[in-house]
Amino acid sequence: MINRVLIRIRVIQVLYSTYLNESGDLKKAETELMFSLQKSYDLYYYLLALLIEITDTHTRRLESRKAKLLPTDEDINPNTKLAENLFIKQLKSNEQFNKYVSDRPQSWEDHENYIRSLLEKILNSDIYAEYLANEVSDYDTDREFWRKVFKTFIYCEEQLDDLLEDDSLFWNDDIEIVQSFVIKTIKKFDPEKGANQPLLPMFKDEEDRQFAIKLLRETMFNVKLARDYIDKYAKNWESERIAFMDMIIMQTAVSELLAFPSVPINVTMNEYINIAKSYSTHKSSSFINGILDSIVTELKSENKLLKK
Template sequence: MLTRRHIRVKVMQSIYALHQEKNHNLQREEAFLQASMNNTYSLYIVLMGLWVALYERSQQMHTLSQNKFIRNENYSHPLFFENEVLQQIISDEALSEAISEEKFSWHAHDEYVNILYNRILQSDLYTKQASLEKDFKTDKLFLVNLYMDVIATDEQLFDFLSDKEITWSDDFPVINTIIIKLLKSLEKEKETNFLPPLFKDESDKEFGIELLRKSVLNDEQFHQYLVEKTPQWDADRIAEIDAILIKMGITEFLKFPSIPVKVTLNEYVEIAKEYSTPKSSVFINGILDTLSRDFTEEGKLKKIGRGLL
């Protein structure tokens, strides 16, 4: 679920937070980083729980449509409560248990579920879907398009969840991608794991904490490398995020022998494009590329395995 790039971003944010403190507390920041990574999984559960909340809302409306005193076909929304894919999601016991154990509950926010539900009903996508022949394939395509076009792009939903948890604003696009990919992979009568692991493996699980710790503990030494490669620059003029990303890159060069140099270069250039200034990616690429060549010539760059330089 968490890619290494996403982990790197969280480490960058933790280091930035440390720089804002008068008294650095690495242990506390490690705990925050771990909580931030765990919160990514919580957001996944919350957004999957949104499907359940929308389904329950459709059931309520269908029940109203059957009431003999207020019978109204406009209350019945079969695209929801009869959707085979949606039924597959809500019937998964492991996912249901995870949703019930999550501290955030959509039951406490019915007003927003109703707003989103009505927005879906008013969408062109919903109107077009009603005219299509109903089967598992069309049900799946409906949910995929619904998520991409209505839910994932809903700014009110983004703002609402960002207010609930400080780290969710950065996690939102990542989790949206994961959910869309999951929906596309669903097949009829095939068991699906709706609870993917937070980390790909044990090394990824340890990567974030190790990168934070080694970057912070070697900050003075790695800052000197940065200063030496930018003699024409006053250190204070280098954007703080750029300096952090460069020193994180140096950390990977010298302290993570299994990570290829090219991977480190590409990752921090891409992160800079999203989180720093327009010219930062070129600046960071130039400094890290020069440092990698210098470290190689000086025998400091020791990578394990083929093709890691």
């Protein structure tokens, strides 16, 4: 689930913090990197739990209406289609989900007002009206309902983004990425797999996990080598005048170019230029592009870029 785009961002953030604190502690940096990536994976489960919490809040509301002193016929015989949603029932029984939230507990209890507000938006929406009006009541309909709800009311929703950023500083940069994987997960749910429906792993494979660790190590080990290349082509700039973040981005990019023969040059270049656009000054991306392009040209001429 955690892709290399997010890995590169996290490595740069850890390096920024490490160098800013004038620490060269590799072990501490590795621990911080893996902790931050774990928090990204926590967010994946936290958002899945949000769907359950919305449904449970709706169910409790229906039960409380039945207990009113003078309940109406609608209170006594409510439409329970949402409360009995088959997709949510499968998610609630999912063994992988329940084990993870048991090992790493997270709760929406502190955000009851947000849950109630979100539920109201859903219940008053055309999506919900169409869901109730649909005479077909099956798993595909129930799953599609939640896919539409997530895309419409949760994905890139400003109030939720602010709430999540307040909950964890580690979630500032990965909310949109993780939300896209939640949508992917909803679409992949298969009723035939029941409680054993696989959820996305933290890393696609062990290679991606090793990519994260190796990228951090190579960048910290080869600071002087990368700085020599950067200084050579930043002739009109003294090192002290180059933005701190720009230097870290370029050092990491040079390390990736040299240490990962399976990663195409254009992929590495594009990824770090995009990071510069989001995390440094408005002129950084073009500056970094020029420096890296010159370094790549030299490395090629010296046969030091051994790409597969």
